[in-house]
Amino acid sequence: MLETPPLALYVHFPWCVRKCPYCDFNSHTLHGELEERRYIEALQRDLAAQAAAAAGREVISIFLGGGTPSLFPPEAIARLLAFARRHLVLAPGAEVTLEANPGTLERGRFAEYRAAGVSRVSLGAQSFDDARLAALGRIHCADETRRAAAELHAAGLENFNIDLMYGLPGQDLAAARRDLEEALALGPTHLSHYQLTIESGTVFAGRPPRLPDDEATDRMLEACGERLDRSGFARYEVSAYAIDGRRCSHNLNYWSFGDYLGIGAGAHGKLTLSDAGRVLRTTQMREPRRYLASMTATGGGASNRTPVPHEELPFEFMLNALRLVEGFEVGTFTSRTGLPWETVAARMADLVDEGLIVAAGTCYRASPLGFRFLNDVLLRFVPEIPKSAGQSELSIAPQPPPALAGRALFTGSASGNVK
Ligand SMILES: C[S@@+](CC[C@H](N)C(=O)[O-])C[C@H]1O[C@@H](n2cnc3c(N)ncnc32)[C@H](O)[C@@H]1O
Numbered sequence: 001m002l003e004t005p006p007l008a009l010y011v012h013f014p015w016c017v018r019k020c021p022y023c024d025f026n027s028h029t030l031h032g033e034l035e036e037r038r039y040i041e042a043l044q045r046d047l048a049a050q051a052a053a054a055a056g057r058e059v060i061s062i063f064l065g066g067g068t069p070s071l072f073p074p075e076a077i078a079r080l081l082a083f084a085r086r087h088l089v090l091a092p093g094a095e096v097t098l099e100a101n102p103g104t105l106e107r108g109r110f111a112e113y114r115a116a117g118v119s120r121v122s123l124g125a126q127s128f129d130d131a132r133l134a135a136l137g138r139i140h141c142a143d144e145t146r147r148a149a150a151e152l153h154a155a156g157l158e159n160f161n162i163d164l165m166y167g168l169p170g171q172d173l174a175a176a177r178r179d180l181e182e183a184l185a186l187g188p189t190h191l192s193h194y195q196l197t198i199e200s201g202t203v204f205a206g207r208p209p210r211l212p213d214d215e216a217t218d219r220m221l222e223a224c225g226e227r228l229d230r231s232g233f234a235r236y237e238v239s240a241y242a243i244d245g246r247r248c249s250h251n252l253n254y255w256s257f258g259d260y261l262g263i264g265a266g267a268h269g270k271l272t273l274s275d276a277g278r279v280l281r282t283t284q285m286r287e288p289r290r291y292l293a294s295m296t297a298t299g300g301g302a303s304n305r306t307p308v309p310h311e312e313l314p315f316e317f318m319l320n321a322l323r324l325v326e327g328f329e330v331g332t333f334t335s336r337t338g339l340p341w342e343t344v345a346a347r348m349a350d351l352v353d354e355g356l357i358v359a360a361g362t363c364y365r366a367s368p369l370g371f372r373f374l375n376d377v378l379l380r381f382v383p384e385i386p387k388s389a390g391q392s393e394l395s396i397a398p399q400p401p402p403a404l405a406g407r408a409l410f411t412g413s414a415s416g417n418v419k
C-alpha cells in the first residue's frame, strides 16, 4: 500500500560566478547583472503554484542549492523563506541549508543568512591546495574557505558541511590526507567527500586531466574514511560523513525515497499520490532564461509532471536507498513504492547469495563489496524493455529509465538535486 512519505523543498539557483570545468550541474556562468528580484519572484510563483500539492503536509527541510545560492544577498533569501513559511507548513526545527561558495561571501553575510532563517550551510571547499583549486577552475583560494568557516562559527552557524573532492589531477595520498586535515581543522559537523568524476559535456570531458589511478583513489577513500571515523564522523552514505545527530535530513529524505517539491530552473520534484497509487516526477525548465519566461507567462506551475511507471519504481528506490550504509527496511520499500516485496525478492536473494547485499531480518544493505560495485548491483533493478518493443530477443538488454539514459547510474560524486 502506497503511503505518503515525508515532504521536503528543494530550491535551485542556477548561476555561478564562473562555470567549473568538471561540473555538470545545471549551473551557468553569470553574464551581466544578477536578476535577483526577478528570479526570487519566479521562485515565489513557482512555489505558490506547487504549494497545493503540499496541502495538509509538513515540510521537514529546505535545501537552497545550485549553482551558487550564496550569490543571492541575504534579503533575497529572507524574502523567499518568508514566502515559503506563508505557503507551506514548516515542521518545527526544519533544517534549512544554504550552499555557499567561499568566493562569493562578503564579510558578515552568514549572520544575515541566519537571521533570514538559514540553519545549516554547505561550503564548497573542494581542496585546500591553491594550485589545485586553480586547476579546478575555482574562484577562491584556501584562505577564503578558512575565513568563511571562521565566519560561520562567529555567526552561530556551527552546523555546517564541507564539500571536499579527492582523486584530483596530480593528487597523491599524502595530498588527499592534507586536504582532509585542513577541512577537519575548520570544525564542520558534516563532510561530503566526492571522488572527482569526469562527466560528459563538461570542459574536462573534452580535455581530460590526468587523474590518479583506481588503486590510488581507493587508498585515498580508505585512508580518509578511517581518519574521519577516528574523528567521530560516521559514514552514512556513499559520500557523506557526519558527527552524531548531524546527518543531513534533507538528503536522508531523498535517500529514503521521500517526497520533495522542486522549484527553480531545472529543479526536480517527487510526489506520492497515495489515493491514486502513483508516484509523480516534476521537472522545471532547465535553462534559466526559459524558466524565467515560463514563470512570467504561465504564472507558475510545474512545467512537466509525469507518473513514474510501476516497473521503474524498484530501480528508482534502490538507486537511492542502497546508497545508505544502513540500507533500508522491507516496509519502507513496500510503503514508498506501493509494490509487494515479491517484486524484488528473487533479485535480492540472488544478490545476497553473491555477497553483494547483506540481509539482517527485514533490513537490506549493500555489503562492502556491493558498495564498491554499486553500479552493478543497481543494474539488476533496471526494467527490461518489453519484447513487444520491436527488438529481437537477442538484442534485449536492460536499459536505464529515460531519465537516466546516457548518465552514469551511480558515481561517488554529487548527483541530481542531492548535495
Ligand atoms: C553543485 S555543487 C554546489 C556548491 C557550490 N556551487 C560550490 O561549488 O562551491 C555541489 C558539489 O558537488 C561536487 N561536484 C560537482 N561536480 C563534481 C564532479 N564532477 N565530481 C565530483 N564532485 C563534484 C562539488 O564538491 C560541489 O561542491
Ligand code: SF4
Residues within 6 Å of the ligand: 015, 016, 018, 019, 020, 023, 024, 025, 027, 066, 067, 068, 101, 124
Ligand atoms: S561546482 Fe559549484 S561553483 Fe562550480 S560550476 Fe558547479 S555549481 Fe557552480
